[in-house]
Every structure is written in C-alpha cells, then in structure tokens.
Amino acid sequence: MGVEIQVEHLTKSFGKQVIWRDVSLTVPAGEICVMLGPSGTGKSVFLKALIGLLKPEEGSIVIEGTDIATCSEKDLYEIRKLFGVLFQDGAMFGSMNLYDNVAFPLREHTRKSESDIRDIVMEKMDLVGLVGAEDKLPGEISGGMRKRAGLARALVLDPEIVLFDEPDSGLDPVRTAFLNQLIVDLNAQIDATFLIVTHDINTARTVPDNIGLLYHKHLAMFGPREMLLSSEEPVVRQFLNAQRVGPIGMSEEKDATELAAEEGQELPPLPPIALQLEPSNGIPRRSQREPGEWCRQNGITPPPGSFRPEAAVLSG
Numbered sequence: 023m024g025v026e027i028q029v030e031h032l033t034k035s036f037g038k039q040v041i042w043r044d045v046s047l048t049v050p051a052g053e054i055c056v057m058l059g060p061s062g063t064g065k066s067v068f069l070k071a072l073i074g075l076l077k078p079e080e081g082s083i084v085i086e087g088t089d090i091a092t093c094s095e096k097d098l099y100e101i102r103k104l105f106g107v108l109f110q111d112g113a114m115f116g117s118m119n120l121y122d123n124v125a126f127p128l129r130e131h132t133r134k135s136e137s138d139i140r141d142i143v144m145e146k147m148d149l150v151g152l153v154g155a156e157d158k159l160p161g162e163i164s165g166g167m168r169k170r171a172g173l174a175r176a177l178v179l180d181p182e183i184v185l186f187d188e189p190d191s192g193l194d195p196v197r198t199a200f201l202n203q204l205i206v207d208l209n210a211q212i213d214a215t216f217l218i219v220t221h222d223i224n225t226a227r228t229v230p231d232n233i234g235l236l237y238h239k240h241l242a243m244f245g246p247r248e249m250l251l252s253s254e255e256p257v258v259r260q261f262l263n264a265q266r267v268g269p270i271g272m273s274e275e276k277d278a279t280e281l282a283a284e285e286g287q288e289l290p291p292l293p294p295i296a297l298q299l300e301p302s303n304g305i306p307r308r309s310q311r312e313p314g315e316w317c318r319q320n321g322i323t324p325p326p327g328s329f330r331p332e333a334a335v336l337s338g
C-alpha cells in the first residue's frame with residue numbers, strides 16, 4: 023500500500039521569480055516525509071506541483087508510471103484520486119456540518135449510496151476521534167477539531183498518498199502532540215505515503231522517516247531522519263536546531279558581512295536525536311527503522327544521549 027513519488031530535476035518559476043530549481047527526491051511508498059524550509063521557500067508550491075495544481079517548467083513527477091508534470095488533464099484527474107490533502111485551515115465549507123463536509127468527496131466523486139457513504143464517513147470520523155461531532159458546523163469547533171475533520175475528509179477516498187500542509191499551524195503544543203500521534207497511528211493503519219509540510223521542529227524531529235529542507239531556491243538536503251538530525255551541514259543544522267547562527271538570516275540569506283561577523287562563533291553541540299514517535303498500540307509501522315540504524319549503517323556517531331527515551335526534544 024502507498025505509492026512512491028519520484029521527483030526529478032523539478033524547477034518552478036512564476037515569471038522571472040524562480041521558486042526552486044533542480045529538485046530531485048523520491049518519497050518512498052508508505053513512509054512519512056517532512057518538508058521543511060524558511061517561509062517563502064516554496065513548500066506549498068511544491069505540494070501544489072505534486073497534485074498537478076501548478077505546472078513546473080522543467081523536470082518530472084512520476085507516480086505509478088505517469089509524469090504529472092506533463093500528462094493530460096484526463097490522466098491527471100485519475101492520478102489525483104490517489105491523493106488526500108489536508109489543507110492548512112482544514113478548508114471546510116462553513117455552511118455544511120462536519121458530516122456533510124466529510125461526505126463531500128464521496129458524493130462528488132463516487133456513485134455510492136447514502137448508506138455506504140454513512141458507513142465510510144463514520145469510519146473516518148472514528149479514525150480521527152470525532153464521532154459525536156457530526157452535526158457541528160466548522161465555526162463551532164476548535165482549530166484542532168477542524169484539522170481532524172479535514173483529515174477525515176482527506177481519507178474518505180482511501181488515498182495512497184496524503185499531503186499535509188502545515189497540519190500544526192495555529193495549534194497549541196499539546197494539540198500538536200495529539201495530532202502528530204494521530205498522523206503516526208494513521209500511517210500505521212492505512213499504510214499510505216505521507217508528506218508533511220511543517221515549521222514545527224518537534225514534528226520534524228520525531229514524526230518522519232525522512233526529512234527534506236528547501237532553502238535558497240533548491241533542495242538543500244533530503245534523506246532519512248537520522249541523516250539530517252546528525253548533519254553538520256550549516257543550513258540543515260541551523261534550521262533543525264532553530265538557531266540564529268548560520269547562513270539563514272532574518273528574511274533571507276545572510277550576506278558576507280553578517281557571515282564574517284559570525285566566524286569563530288562556537289555552535290552549541292548537536293542535541294541528542296529523540297526516538298521516533300511510534301504508533302500508540304506499540305506495533306511498529308511497516309517503514310519504521312530501528313533507532314540508530316541509519317547512523318550505524320553509515321558509520322556516523324550520533325550526538326551523545328541519542329535514542330534514549332528521555333532524549334530531549336526542542337521546543338518549537
């Protein structure tokens with residue numbers, strides 16, 4: 023279950039403004055990936071390119087043998103059925119109750135009977151812990167509940183790929199922790215491919231199998247979680263540890279003078295790598311690796327204290 027997304031040499035511009043160029047990565051089937059990057063580096067644009075809402079100028083995005091960067095509208099329509107998307111604000115229709123919001127894709131895209139629709143909607147509402155809230159309007163519930171309702175809707179067509187655009191935006195740390203657990207549990211249960219765009223460092227450090235970082239119009243790094251969390255590469259290190267020292271400036275790249283001023287400044291040691299969040303039933307996900315496996319296989323000594331249950335996680 024879950025399908026792979028193969029991105030090769032992808033470039034996207036708006037007029038003369040290049041958003042990113044030559045992005046190549048493979049989102050492995052059934053795994054969880056997080057895409058990070060400073061504001062405005064084109065993470066949302068990347069998600070939109072993946073579902074064919076924006077056309078890249080160069081490169082390919084191959085899913086199940088179809089290149090969605092160049093395929094026909096008809097093929098794109100078919101490929102889109104593989105996707106479920108959780109938009110930033112849940113993207114609920116304000117005048118519809120949660121039940122009708124979640125049922126919407128089924129009524130639009132299938133010929134299922136209302137009784138079948140009811141079974142599916144209630145199953146997905148149960149998955150996200152919203153049974154009993156079906157009659158509520160989106161405006162009557164908390165942001166966390168709206169996200170979960172958006173997630174239920176993203177799941178009704180049994181997607182092979184689920185895209186999450188900043189699922190934690192606007193949520194408090196406790197709600198974010200619950201949502202992260204829900205994401206991991208769902209991945210274990212439905213085995214689809216998950217790609218999450220987030221700014222939340224805790225999420226990035228503990229949830230995914232793989233992490234990508236977009237920076238300065240390119241993909242700075244993409245790979246297993248342990249690879250990025252043990253990386254000394256300045257941009258990766260700065261971003262994943264939420265530090266001011268490093269190449270990323272207040273609103274863009276730091277200039278030569280700013281960087282020269284930082285020269286010789288000692289960086290704090292890399293923090294321990296926390297254990298990856300596991301499904302709450304204790305059964306490992308299909309794609310879950312042993313803690314420290316990537317480091318061992320690649321001869322990397324992880325920061326002291328890594329992979330202990332008490333290993334610190336940075337606050338977002």
Ligand SMILES: Nc1ncnc2c1ncn2[C@@H]1O[C@H](COP(=O)(O)OP(=O)(O)OP(=O)(O)O)[C@@H](O)[C@H]1O
Binds near residue numbers: 041066067
């Ligand atoms: N349809 C569009 N037409 C023109 N420019 C666009 C369009 N969509 C996005 N952009 C530009 O692309 C750039 C990247 O935007 P995007 O929203 O993908 O960034 P982001 O990394 O998701 O940012 P944030 O973390 O703040 O959400 C921005 O400069 C934005 O103005």
